[in-house]
Amino acid sequence: MKEIEILVPVLDSKEKVLSSLKQFEAxxxxxxxxxxxxxxxxxxxxxxxxxxxxxxxxLRKKEEQALLAYKVDHFETxxxxxYSDEYETGxxxxxxxxxxxxxxxxxxxxxVDNTKHTFLTEKYEIVLExxxxxxxxxxxxxxxxxxNVDVEKIRKEIRKFIEAxxxxxxxxxxxxxxxxxxxxxxxxx
Numbered sequence: 157m158k159e160i161e162i163l164v165p166v167l168d169s170k171e172k173v174l175s176s177l178k179q180f181e182a183x184x185x186x187x188x189x190x191x192x193x194x195x196x197x198x199x200x201x202x203x204x205x206x207x208x209x210x211x212x213x214x215l216r217k218k219e220e221q222a223l224l225a226y227k228v229d230h231f232e233t234x235x236x237x238x239y240s241d242e243y244e245t246g247x248x249x250x251x252x253x254x255x256x257x258x259x260x261x262x263x264x265x266x267x268v269d270n271t272k273h274t275f276l277t278e279k280y281e282i283v284l285e286x287x288x289x290x291x292x293x294x295x296x297x298x299x300x301x302x303x304n305v306d307v308e309k310i311r312k313e314i315r316k317f318i319e320a321x322x323x324x325x326x327x328x329x330x331x332x333x334x335x336x337x338x339x340x341x342x343x344x345x
Contacts, residue, residue: 161297161298163294164295165329187272188272193214193263212332213226227241289340
């Protein structure tokens with residue numbers, strides 16, 4: 157599935173953003189733990205020289221559900237992220253799958269721990285995320301995106317949608333939360 161989304165840091169309070177989002181269908185708030193892995197023998201799962209993940213292998217714990225995903229990112233020629241091909245499936249017990257991944261030789265690259273407040277429109281999934289060690293983010297994802305869509309057109313529509321929300325935001329991240337956490341960790345060292 158083609159994943160087209162925009163992630164922006166939120167500069168307003170959580171309460172103000174939630175108030176702005178109450179006009180949409182709320183699907184609830186959930187704690188999510190995303191563990192990204194790398195294989196020391198495969199450089200394609202490690203960050204590149206710019207700190208980007210071109211491909212990612214993730215185990216997600218979302219309440220009682222465990223999901224395994226592999227993502228392949230696509231970038232414009234100038235290096236700006238466009239979209240990801242994401243392959244995700246539900247798996248059994250989170251702890252057992254985590255142990256299997258470790259026994260296969262994978263190591264934890266970064267862990268994203270957050271609470272997601274999710275809302276829906278006919279076109280978008282809107283998620284206000286409280287990310288541990290990073291802050292508050294707004295992620296808008298195009299839903300049910302066909303493979304042959306004009307990605308940049310969809311991204312422009314998402315940007316207009318965000319502007320219409322009237323929420324104070326920072327500069328578009330052009331990176332996922334794993335990359336942002338890795339950059340923050342590397343800046344501390």
